[in-house]
Structures are given as structure tokens and as C-alpha cells.
Amino acid sequence: MSLECREKTMTCEEARHLTARQVAGEAVGSCDAQHVQHHLETCELCRLHLEELLAARVLQEAESPRPPQDLADSISSAALTYMRYQNRPMHQKALGSPAFFATCASLLCGAIICLLASLRVAAVPGVNANAVAAPIARTSQDATGDSGGTVLAVQPDAVLAACSRATGYVTELLMSLPGGERPASLVAFYPRRPTLVSLRSSGPARLQPTPIGRARGDCME
Amino acid sequence: MVPSAYANPEQVLPHAAQEHALEDVLLVRDAQLGSPEAFTAIVNKYHTRIFGIVYRMCGSAEADDLTQEIFIRALTALRKFQFQGEASLRTWLYRIAVNACINELRRRKRRSQVEGRSLDELSDTGHGLMERAIPDLSRLPQEIAERHEVQRLVQTIIQGLSPHHRAVITLIDLEGLEYEEAARIIGCPLGTLKSRLARARHAFGKRLKRAMARASG
Incomplete structure (x- = not known):
């Protein structure tokens, strides 16, 4: 400290006030500057405070980035499109809605599954696709739990499923194959709507009816 | 085209915070009623500052896309917006922007963890x-x-x-x-x-x- 400056103990508050002025670019007296310097050498908190002020100063002097010139127009245009979409009549809105697409997709999937199932039967050697609608065999009363259950489809190796008129349930019938094997696939065929029901790799050797789904009451005669 | 009533509100009402707030109230009310001009005026008034926040927080890449997304998000939520005091439209927009930026940064971090760094x-x-x-x-x-x-x-x-x-x-x-x-x-x-x-x-x-x-x- 120079001789002309009187010895002075500076408080943290005074030092911070002066450092704030210095950082802001204001002039402070040379003695004050020396006192501040002396205080900073001994006070870590005030040094941290000064670092914070300097960082803030650098940040505050940074220029704001300029957006692209056409940004406002493109936002407004996107907003307008969105507003038009929101203001469409209900039936138009429904056409473009996710629910509409989901419904279409489910219908399409259903149609494809039906088609594939029907093709699969047609492709089985020895089975006439036109004959699918005709009852191939009738289940016994013991097997389905009610009389008049109808076996609707068969693959070369096993009876696959039956439909119970009384309960409206598709009834799965597992039969042992001649060689002791189990049927690999189980498909219930309704008169007009062939439907893949399930796949099963093992099961009891005897006829065992198991309700596996609603048959919509369209069990064939 | 922006009608003259909404054009450059900062020029129309310089240094008048209270009138700015009133301007915001009118703009929000009209935008809530479905006026595209009112929303365009909101965009014109705030897009530079929102872009600035996005640019600072997320960097220059996709800053304009993210800014647009923030305004569309604001438009979607505008019907639920209610004034809670002066400058609250600005506060509300900034909050949407900051949250969108934080989400974007998290998404980038997740993506770099899954896909490896680009x-x-x-x-x-x-x-x-x-x-x-x-x-x-x-x-x-x-x-x-x-x-x-x-x-x-x-x-x-x-x-x-x-x-x-x-x-x-x-x-x-x-x-x-x-x-x-x-x-x-x-x-x-x-x-x-x-x-x-x-x-x-x-x-x-x-x-x-x-x-x-x-x-x-």
C-alpha cells in the first residue's frame, strides 16, 4: 500500500460495493482500489464474488443471437396450418386423426388374417376350400359339453377346433394323431369367417374341450 | 398480413410495461378466439427472444426448428392460458421454451448414449x-x-x-x-x-x- 493512502480495514460489504463499481467500468479512487486489492488478497469469499461479477459482466456483454430472417414467417405459417387443422369440421378432422388410421389399420389386418387363413386351408392338399363351410364331423356330446357341436375344419393331421352352438364358444379339441404326435396348429373356421385361433404345441391325448373365445353366435348348423 | 393494430407493438408502445401487458392481454384473448393475426403478432413480438434462449441453451443446430416447435406448443396450450399478472405471457412462453430446451438436451444425451456419439x-x-x-x-x-x-x-x-x-x-x-x-x-x-x-x-x-x-x- 502506498504511503499516501491511510491504513484502513475494509469490510466485505465495502469491498463488494467497490468491486461492483470497478467491474461496471466506473472509476474508483486509487486508495480505494488499493484497499480493495488488499482485502481481496485476504478474503476468499470476496474473491469468489469478484469472479462471479466478472463472469456476469462477460455474459451481459455478449450479443444476442439473431434469428433467421424468415423464422417469424415460417412459425406463423406453421401456426396457421395448425389452426386450420383445428378448425376443420368434425368429420374432416376424424378422417385425419390417429384414431381413424388405427381403425383402418385394424380392419386391414383383420382382412389380411382372414384371407391368409382361407388361403391356408385351400392350400392344404386334399382339402377343398369350398368344403370348409360344410361340417366335416360332429363332436360327441361328451367332447363339447352340449349336443350339436360342429367340427368346422380339419387339416390333414388333426381335428382343430369346434364350435359349440349352445355356448357360443369356440371349443378347442385336441386329438392325438395316428403317430402319437400332437397337432401343431389349431384353427377354428366359421362358415363365413375363417379365423386363426391359437397355436398349441402340447395337450392332452384325449378329446378335451376348452373354451378359447367367443364365436359370435354364428356356429354353423 | 398483420393488421396495423398488432404491428410492431414495441414501436406503438415504447417503454410502457403496463401497456405492453395490456397489449398481451388483447393478443392472447384474440388468439384464444382463433385469430391468426393475433398469434402472428405474438410470434413477431417474442420470437427473437425465444430464439435467443434456444440458441444459448441448445446451440445453433436446430435452434430455428425448436423455436417453431415451442410456438406451436404454446398455440396448442393457449386455450388453457390465464393471465396471472404483468408480463405473464412472456413468463409463460419462456417457461415453455426453457422446458423444451431441457427436454431437448436430455433427448440428445439419451440419443448419444443409445446410438453412440456423432x-x-x-x-x-x-x-x-x-x-x-x-x-x-x-x-x-x-x-x-x-x-x-x-x-x-x-x-x-x-x-x-x-x-x-x-x-x-x-x-x-x-x-x-x-x-x-x-x-x-x-x-x-x-x-x-x-x-x-x-x-x-x-x-x-x-x-x-x-x-x-x-x-x-
């Missing part, structure tokens, strides 16, 4: 995400005073901070908001905001000092 993406330094583009400090310190270089350095250092530190620095030091408004935007108590700001500035200062020291050899 050279264009931010790199995680353990103290936040940092742009891989290393600032050209070879000409420092002689030319560091050049505004462009300082600008670049500041931006690079901010990109190295954590998302929450970026948010406080962006709102308070770069956008010049009051502590109270920044706390409302970020959704934290005032004390938390102040201590977070101090830590963020300290981290910034440390990195700046390190960059300067590295530059001067």
Missing part, C-alpha cells in the same frame, strides 16, 4: 455437455477482444455447462430478467435460483479463465 453432437464432459467444435484460441489473447471471437467463446463455454446452469445464465445474464421472473419460469424458489446462478457463474468464470490461460500459452 461428431456433430455435444460431448459430455462430466460437467455438462460441450460442443465438440473446439474454439480457435490460437489468436488469443491479442484478438480475443474481437466481438465475434468473444461471442463464440462465451457460447462454447455455456454449452459446456449443465442444462440448469445454462437456463439461469441465459435468463438472468443474457436475457436480463429479474430474479423473481426467472424463478417463476424455472419453477424454483428464489433462494435456490440465486445459489444456482452463483454456481453457474462460478463455473463459467472458471472455464473462461482456463480458456484464456490456455490461449495465452
